[in-house]
Amino acid sequence: MQDISHRLRNLVELLNSRLPELPETELVYTPGPGRWSKKEILGHLIDSAMNNHRRFVMSQLGPEPLLITPYEQREWVALARYQFTPNLELLNLWTLLNKQIARLLENLPSTAAAQRCEFDNGYSVTLSWLAEDYVMHLEHHVQQILNPVSY
Template sequence: MQDISHRLRKLLGVLNSSIDTFSETELAYTPAPGQWSKKEILGHLIDSAANNHRRFVLSQLEPEPLLITPYDQDQWVILSRYQHTPAAELLQLLTLYNRQIVRLLENLPESAATQRCEFDNGYSVTLRWLAEDYVMHLEHHVYQIINLTSG
């Protein structure tokens, strides 16, 4: 899990060094109806961190397989009002939450990486796969934030 933790730390660095290049107006810009602003993407990443943190802990506490329940991503973003939250607060929360996830992943026993996790459609993965998928998801959105046009 050390490799996953390293990638996660690197992504946090990229995001933190890049976000200052955008104004609050640019971060709040919505590119099209039904699409998220950069701030809402940051919020979505906070929601993802919260859901995955829970999964990473529960996979070690509950009998196998851990059932991975989906969440309504759009409603989480709307209800959390990320569009109306200062971007600096979103970035700080996202960064701190992911630092905690890094600590969690770095201290997982190697045997935990093979814990089974099952999606509601029956698809079964390991905790390691879930952690890798989480980092890939974060990576996708970090580069989306950096490259998304701002009007």
């Protein structure tokens, strides 16, 4: 889990160093119908952090396996109105959530990594897999935020 936590902390540093440099017009630009702006992608990452923090905690509390319930991602983003939230508020919230997740992962008991988690379709994974998947998801979306917009 140390490697996963290290990657997570690096993403936090990267986005904190680069997002404030991006112009507002780029952050709010929506590339097409049904697509998110960069601010909304960051909002989606906030929702993901909240849902995954809960999963990382609950998987350790039992019973095993933890049932992973999906959430309505598009609706969460729309209801939160991330597009109209100040950039630094979004960045600060995302940063604090992920620093807490990094601390949680760094302090997991060695036995916790093997805890079973099961999706509603019956697919079963370990807590370690879930943490790795979370960071890969972040890596993908952070790159979307940092890549230049083609208007």
